[in-house]
Amino acid sequence: MIKLVNVSKRYPGGHEALSNVSCQLEKGDMAFLTGRSGAGKSTLLKLITLVERTTRGEVVLDGKNLSRVRRRQIPFLRRKIGMVFQDHNLLYDKTVFDNVALPLIIAGEHHAETGRRVRASLDKVGLLGRENEYPVTLSTGEQQRVGIARAVVNRPPLLLADEPTGNLDPDLSREIMELFESFNSIGTTVLIATHDLELIKHLPHRLLTLHQGRLVADSFTQDLVQTA
Amino acid sequence: MRTKTRRQRKKSQARRQAPATSFVDYEVEGRSRPKSRSRLGRFVAHHGWVAKTSLQQLLQAPLSTLMTAAVIAIALSLPSGLFLLLNDLQSVVVGWQGTAQISVFIKKSIPDGQAESVGQLLRGWDEIADVRYVSAEQALQEFQQHSGFGDALGILNENPLPAVLVITPQREYLSSEKLQPLATRLRQLPEVDLVQLDYQWIERLNTIIALGKRGALLLSAMLAIAVLIVIGNTIRLTIYNRRQEILVTKLIGATNQFIRRPFLYTGFWYGVSGAVLSILLISLLFWLISGPVKSLAGLYNSPFQLTGLTALDAGIVFATAVGLGLLGSWIAVTRHIQLIEPK
Numbered sequence: 001m002i003k004l005v006n007v008s009k010r011y012p013g014g015h016e017a018l019s020n021v022s023c024q025l026e027k028g029d030m031a032f033l034t035g036r037s038g039a040g041k042s043t044l045l046k047l048i049t050l051v052e053r054t055t056r057g058e059v060v061l062d063g064k065n066l067s068r069v070r071r072r073q074i075p076f077l078r079r080k081i082g083m084v085f086q087d088h089n090l091l092y093d094k095t096v097f098d099n100v101a102l103p104l105i106i107a108g109e110h111h112a113e114t115g116r117r118v119r120a121s122l123d124k125v126g127l128l129g130r131e132n133e134y135p136v137t138l139s140t141g142e143q144q145r146v147g148i149a150r151a152v153v154n155r156p157p158l159l160l161a162d163e164p165t166g167n168l169d170p171d172l173s174r175e176i177m178e179l180f181e182s183f184n185s186i187g188t189t190v191l192i193a194t195h196d197l198e199l200i201k202h203l204p205h206r207l208l209t210l211h212q213g214r215l216v217a218d219s220f221t222q223d224l225v226q227t228a
Numbered sequence: 229m230r231t232k233t234r235r236q237r238k239k240s241q242a243r244r245q246a247p248a249t250s251f252v253d254y255e256v257e258g259r260s261r262p263k264s265r266s267r268l269g270r271f272v273a274h275h276g277w278v279a280k281t282s283l284q285q286l287l288q289a290p291l292s293t294l295m296t297a298a299v300i301a302i303a304l305s306l307p308s309g310l311f312l313l314l315n316d317l318q319s320v321v322v323g324w325q326g327t328a329q330i331s332v333f334i335k336k337s338i339p340d341g342q343a344e345s346v347g348q349l350l351r352g353w354d355e356i357a358d359v360r361y362v363s364a365e366q367a368l369q370e371f372q373q374h375s376g377f378g379d380a381l382g383i384l385n386e387n388p389l390p391a392v393l394v395i396t397p398q399r400e401y402l403s404s405e406k407l408q409p410l411a412t413r414l415r416q417l418p419e420v421d422l423v424q425l426d427y428q429w430i431e432r433l434n435t436i437i438a439l440g441k442r443g444a445l446l447l448s449a450m451l452a453i454a455v456l457i458v459i460g461n462t463i464r465l466t467i468y469n470r471r472q473e474i475l476v477t478k479l480i481g482a483t484n485q486f487i488r489r490p491f492l493y494t495g496f497w498y499g500v501s502g503a504v505l506s507i508l509l510i511s512l513l514f515w516l517i518s519g520p521v522k523s524l525a526g527l528y529n530s531p532f533q534l535t536g537l538t539a540l541d542a543g544i545v546f547a548t549a550v551g552l553g554l555l556g557s558w559i560a561v562t563r564h565i566q567l568i569e570p571k
Contacts, residue, residue: 075482075486078480078481079480079481083480089475089479090476091472091473091476093473102477102480103481105274106483107481108267108270111273
């Protein structure tokens with residue numbers, strides 16, 4: 001699904017956020033991307049969503065070399081990726097329904113279909129019946145669920161999350177992670193950037209560890225328990 | 229894991245009375261579902277939705293929308309009103325132009341018969357369409373009927389009026405350059421006392437109107453630019469107010485066209501509201517001045533009336549306003565949307 005080959009990213013100003021990172025994620029995999037803040041987690045996700053471009057090396061997404069993707073094609077590529085953000089990135093002047101429906105509207109889905117899919121997606125995150133509320137009336141955890149509903153409403157083959165539990169307490173965080181696991185169980189490839197090792201060490205998945213822009217470990221979360 | 233999810237889902241469906249299509253089932257169901265509407269149908273439906281949403285957004289801030297619309301309306305009404313007035317004035321002048329005549333006064337010493345034969349002679353000239361002979365007697369009668377000086381004329385012993393040949397030139401000679409040589413030739417006839425050419429002032433007036441129209445055109449161009457700037461600036465502010473929304477939609481996979489669309493519709497609605505307001509404003513202005521114009525025309529014994537805004541004029545105003553609205557927003561949106569990229 002995702003393949004990184006000797007990827008380096010140097011920002012203007014000389015800071016090298018990623019250096020020579022190679023790794024691969026198969027279809028249906030679920031992996032955590034971890035490391036301290038500044039280790040390059042966000043940069044790696046940005047390279048996959050083409051918010052940034054690699055300085056050296058290549059990112060291959062679903063067989064497509066991203067360095068060959070032209071600017072005009074970027075939106076269509078992003079539609080295949082569900083993105084979950086730390087600060088949700090919801091539109092606060094729109095209802096929960098409209099927020100979740102946004103990817104479908106962008107893709108030009110028609111009305112009846114949109115309604116069905118939005119409700120299915122909200123049902124999945126346990127927020128069915130709250131469609132007409134505005135995000136501000138929801139708790140942080142619920143807002144994050146809306147963000148997840150929006151990310152999966154288009155049934156993307158790949159789900160990326162950047163610190164999805166960064167603002168949540170441990171219980172809520174666990175619920176969110178279970179949600180991701182459930183999407184993974186129906187075949188979605190999931191990559192989650194997080195620094196919350198405490199949270200993920202009991203979730204049996206792959207673990208990619210970044211340190212100062214280098215991939216220092218490609219292991220499993222179980223290893224965390226053993227070393228601890 | 230999978231069975232667990234299924235069970236959870238069933239539980240949650242049982243809990244809620246109105247079950248939604250479940251996520252997993254939907255995957256299967258969705259693939260076999262035939263497309264119930266064509267691409268074009270969805271496109272139209274989406275445009276309708278965007279148009280409606282952007283109109284609603286404008287109506288949420290009625291005062292600022294009204295102010296923008298008013299600026300557009302005033303900027304459009306000014307030149308349009310001027311054009312309409314000049315057109316009316318010109319139609320009057322054109323009416324006069326068609327009846328331009330040359331009055332050839334025959335010397336009093338020439339007897340009636342000879343004057344008439346001069347008329348016959350002139351009928352043969354290429355430049356002349358028609359010659360009407362008005363004898364001194366007829367001229368006197370006409371004058372008495374029309375002027376109200378009939379009694380005064382009765383005091384005079386003899387008819388002070390000369391015989392006149394009223395000449396209607398051919399259409400293609402209706403301009404002062406071409407009429408001047410004709411007048412000169414007429415003056416050279418021995419029977420002719422005086423040739424009166426009442427044409428120059430019509431031409432001058434025409435030139436003044438043409439000048440006025442040119443001025444109105446320049447004014448229109450400048451005000452059109454002003455409208456573009458106003459709309460562009462308004463849209464630019466809207467774009468920056470919705471910066472976050474644009475960033476998020478871009479991250480989700482919106483194309484620039486998709487993001488541009490609601491702003492174009494906003495410009496479109498500004499144009500429409502400006503046009504409607506402008507048409508109302510022009511109608512009001514013409515209604516306000518129609519009374520005074522009528523009484524002024526009455527003083528000149530003219531049936532002249534203002535035409536006001538015809539359906540065609542209204543259509544032109546409407547199309548111009550909508551065009552400017554779209555163009556203004558297109559310029560603003562194309563420039564600024566590219567600058568807003570997720571970082």
